[in-house]
Amino acid sequence: MQKPSKMIYMDHAATTAVDPRVVEAMLPYFGTRYGNASSIYGLGQEAAKAIDEARRTVADILACQPREVIFTSCGTESDNLALRGVGWARRNLGKGNHIVTSSIEHHAVSHTCEQLEKHFGFETTYLPVDQHGLVDPDDVGRAIKDNTTLISIMYANNEVGTIEPIAEIGQIAREKGVPFHTDAVQAGGTLGLDVNELNVDLLSLSAHKFYGPKGVGVLYVRQGVPLLPTQTGGGHEHNYRAGTENVPYIVGLATALKIAYEELEANNRRIAALRDRLIEGVLGRIVEVALTGHPTNRLPNSASFVFKYIEGESMLLNLDLAGVCASSGSACGSASLEPSHVLLALGIPHEVAHGSLRLTLGRENTTEDVDYVLEILPGIVQKLRAMSPLYKANVMRKT
Amino acid sequence: MQKPSKMIYMDHAATTAVDPRVVEAMLPYFGTRYGNASSIYGLGQEAAKAIDEARRTVADILACQPREVIFTSCGTESDNLALRGVGWARRNLGKGNHIVTSSIEHHAVSHTCEQLEKHFGFETTYLPVDQHGLVDPDDVGRAIKDNTTLISIMYANNEVGTIEPIAEIGQIAREKGVPFHTDAVQAGGTLGLDVNELNVDLLSLSAHKFYGPKGVGVLYVRQGVPLLPTQTGGGHEHNYRAGTENVPYIVGLATALKIAYEELEANNRRIAALRDRLIEGVLGRIVEVALTGHPTNRLPNSASFVFKYIEGESMLLNLDLAGVCASSGSACGSASLEPSHVLLALGIPHEVAHGSLRLTLGRENTTEDVDYVLEILPGIVQKLRAMSPLYKANVMRKT
Numbered sequence: 001m002q003k004p005s006k007m008i009y010m011d012h013a014a015t016t017a018v019d020p021r022v023v024e025a026m027l028p029y030f031g032t033r034y035g036n037a038s039s040i041y042g043l044g045q046e047a048a049k050a051i052d053e054a055r056r057t058v059a060d061i062l063a064c065q066p067r068e069v070i071f072t073s074c075g076t077e078s079d080n081l082a083l084r085g086v087g088w089a090r091r092n093l094g095k096g097n098h099i100v101t102s103s104i105e106h107h108a109v110s111h112t113c114e115q116l117e118k119h120f121g122f123e124t125t126y127l128p129v130d131q132h133g134l135v136d137p138d139d140v141g142r143a144i145k146d147n148t149t150l151i152s153i154m155y156a157n158n159e160v161g162t163i164e165p166i167a168e169i170g171q172i173a174r175e176k177g178v179p180f181h182t183d184a185v186q187a188g189g190t191l192g193l194d195v196n197e198l199n200v201d202l203l204s205l206s207a208h209k210f211y212g213p214k215g216v217g218v219l220y221v222r223q224g225v226p227l228l229p230t231q232t233g234g235g236h237e238h239n240y241r242a243g244t245e246n247v248p249y250i251v252g253l254a255t256a257l258k259i260a261y262e263e264l265e266a267n268n269r270r271i272a273a274l275r276d277r278l279i280e281g282v283l284g285r286i287v288e289v290a291l292t293g294h295p296t297n298r299l300p301n302s303a304s305f306v307f308k309y310i311e312g313e314s315m316l317l318n319l320d321l322a323g324v325c326a327s328s329g330s331a332c333g334s335a336s337l338e339p340s341h342v343l344l345a346l347g348i349p350h351e352v353a354h355g356s357l358r359l360t361l362g363r364e365n366t367t368e369d370v371d372y373v374l375e376i377l378p379g380i381v382q383k384l385r386a387m388s389p390l391y392k393a394n395v396m397r398k399t
Numbered sequence: 400m401q402k403p404s405k406m407i408y409m410d411h412a413a414t415t416a417v418d419p420r421v422v423e424a425m426l427p428y429f430g431t432r433y434g435n436a437s438s439i440y441g442l443g444q445e446a447a448k449a450i451d452e453a454r455r456t457v458a459d460i461l462a463c464q465p466r467e468v469i470f471t472s473c474g475t476e477s478d479n480l481a482l483r484g485v486g487w488a489r490r491n492l493g494k495g496n497h498i499v500t501s502s503i504e505h506h507a508v509s510h511t512c513e514q515l516e517k518h519f520g521f522e523t524t525y526l527p528v529d530q531h532g533l534v535d536p537d538d539v540g541r542a543i544k545d546n547t548t549l550i551s552i553m554y555a556n557n558e559v560g561t562i563e564p565i566a567e568i569g570q571i572a573r574e575k576g577v578p579f580h581t582d583a584v585q586a587g588g589t590l591g592l593d594v595n596e597l598n599v600d601l602l603s604l605s606a607h608k609f610y611g612p613k614g615v616g617v618l619y620v621r622q623g624v625p626l627l628p629t630q631t632g633g634g635h636e637h638n639y640r641a642g643t644e645n646v647p648y649i650v651g652l653a654t655a656l657k658i659a660y661e662e663l664e665a666n667n668r669r670i671a672a673l674r675d676r677l678i679e680g681v682l683g684r685i686v687e688v689a690l691t692g693h694p695t696n697r698l699p700n701s702a703s704f705v706f707k708y709i710e711g712e713s714m715l716l717n718l719d720l721a722g723v724c725a726s727s728g729s730a731c732g733s734a735s736l737e738p739s740h741v742l743l744a745l746g747i748p749h750e751v752a753h754g755s756l757r758l759t760l761g762r763e764n765t766t767e768d769v770d771y772v773l774e775i776l777p778g779i780v781q782k783l784r785a786m787s788p789l790y791k792a793n794v795m796r797k798t
Binding site for chain 2: 007009011014015016017018020023027030031032034035036038039040041042043044073074075076077079080088092106107108109111112114115119206208213214215216228229230231232233234242243244245246247248249313316317319320325326327
């Protein structure tokens with residue numbers, strides 16, 4: 001099959017192109033509207049007003065108060081601020097030092113827990129997940145101790161797309177009086193974000209996952225939840241996050257989020273149909289392959305697999321040569337040679353976890369894109385397996 | 400005098416408009432070059448390459464190794480990472496918990512020291528300054544104790560423009576074996592940044608002070624200086640700062656810094672002449688006014704004053720009405736009604752410190768701009784003083 005003239009991008013979980021409408025909304029703030037939002041003259045107040053409007057837009061989508069929205073520099077910062085900020089503040093109040101989280105969190109959560117354990121005297125419980133990547137809310141309830149100060153469970157997993165039972169977990173957290181944070185970075189722009197329906201007290205978002213720019217995020221913090229700022233200086237963001245406001249990106253984030261939720265249903269429906277076509281095609285055309293994550297309760301744009309007898313990275317390079325951008329799991333850990341902690345937590349054997357492939361669809365993908373991938377992928381898999389000593393041994397053993 | 404058709408911006412210490420050449424350099428990374436720099440396919444590697452180039456550009460200007468350059472989300476983050484990161488890492492190594500800083504630092508440094516003291520068991524010495532805002536290097540030497548783990552003294556003060564004797568302080572720090580951080584946020588784009596000439600081990604920069612975007616900064620960290628990351632997650636920035644890289648802004652920062660240092664001499668010479676015209680004009684035309692900061696050893700673009708019997712804020716609003724953007728001190732603290740901690744540290748009385756005005760010039764300012772301000776300012780001052788009970792009492796006492 002002919003390599004397509006245009007690159008086919010199927011790694012929307014890693015990042016997205018900025019929507020041209022978002023770029024257009026940001027541009028004036030690089031140019032004539034360049035004021036510092038803390039300045040009292042007109043140019044500064046114009047910037048402050050733009051931030052206020054952006055904050056209201058985000059608050060409307062989260063069904064919260066504008067004051068509960070903190071703009072940060074990325075999803076990782078939001079996660080860090082939630083864990084460190086609440087962890088430290090509540091410990092100061094004598095509310096304990098124990099964090100409950102899952103074993104499939106993004107490193108922004110898990111590595112932060114590890115540092116809090118290693119250097120700041122915290123204790124963490126990492127809950128297991130089932131073979132589909134689901135956290136059992138009852139496990140959360142059982143893990144809560146007298147010194148539990150925070151629960152952090154992701155909304156949807158970035159590698160396998162599984163959607164966690166956030167509202168149920170939130171209900172349990174509320175009954176026990178423990179603040180509940182969810183890393184919604186991968187869910188933002190796709191799943192509902194009403195913080196009351198979700199029963200969450202803190203929620204992280206990152207703009208570049210929903211066609212906004214890289215380098216701006218949100219942390220929602222429910223009023224009354226104590227938070228020690230992790231970045232101190234001027235009194236920006238209601239004293240929660242110091243630093244001159246990144247006006248263009250804050251405007252960009254709000255614009256991107258608004259577009260995503262205005263067009264949510266149509267996009268999700270169309271993209272989920274493409275995802276199903278992709279999953280069925282891969283499972284139907286290739287042997288010794290399994291879908292990872294939950295079969296149905298998954299992000300509408302996420303298709304993830306493990307292929308036996310293959311190194312995921314070889315698959316990616318071959319797909320790249322054929323004009324397709326894909327991932328073996330998380331972009332954030334792609335420099336690592338270790339298999340994904342998420343796949344291992346799902347009970348996938350070490351050697352199989354190495355053969356992971358994540359295809360995450362987006363607004364610009366078409367049926368033709370999916371069909372092209374379904375055309376070329378079997379050949380790539382076959383070629384790579386033919387070079388695999390393990391595969392040969394297995395085939396020989398079977399015959 | 401007629402209000403000018405175009406706004407006159409004299410608050411370049413607060414922020415600057417993004418140079419159109421910088422916007423042009425950034426734009427492709429919002430559009431077709433939107434890859435995640437951690438992704439292994441071509442689109443991702445293209446982003447990684449852009450970051451590598453930006454890092455080299457910055458390293459060339461700092462005369463350091465690219466690996467020693469960490470991109471952050473702003474100058475405040477850079478300062479926080481320096482203080483918290485080195486503070487925590489060296490304390491873990493048994494290198495003490497005492498920080499030496501000055502009493503005129505930006506809040507990004509001083510408030511971070513305060514939090515480290517209040518919540519993390521650190522101890523801080525705040526060194527005094529003389530009436531011009533200068534730190535005495537011998538004071539630094541005398542303040543260093545066995546448990547001193549970090550020294551942080553700003554390169555140039557953001558409110559009064561005074562340039563500190565960084566190289567001398569660095570020499571003393573080196574002799575005592577204590578890492579030395581300088582907040583160069585206000586100096587970046589104007590003063591030399593060679594980290595070896597400056598004898599610094601850590602240095603903070605913020606792009607929006609030199610015609611780059613708001614929301615991206617640099618922390619230089621000399622090889623061998625231990626640093627505990629304050630934002631954990633993926634292994635970005637050589638494991639020093641997690642979070643998907645903000646490719647457009649990183650490219651923008653490097654482009655802006657390169658332009659600033661290519662055009663440094665001509666800009667500094669021209670702008671310093673405007674500054675001198677402004678200072679001489681204000682001191683010559685208005686009574687009961689004093690220049691704040693050092694008379695000569697000051698940033699080429701900075702003119703700062705205190706006017707007796709006036710509230711700085713009233714002056715700013717009147718200037719704004721006349722089409723001039725100015726500041727009473729730091730934009731970052733402008734929501735506060737307290738007089739500037741910097742002016743108080745210079746020994747300026749509380750009631751006089753309230754009458755501060757900072758005019759910071761930039762590339763687009765002209766002689767006509769300066770002359771316009773010199774035309775209107777005496778009238779504004781006269782009008783405000785006429786309404787001041789203190790002024791009337793004083794005038795009556797004198798006559």
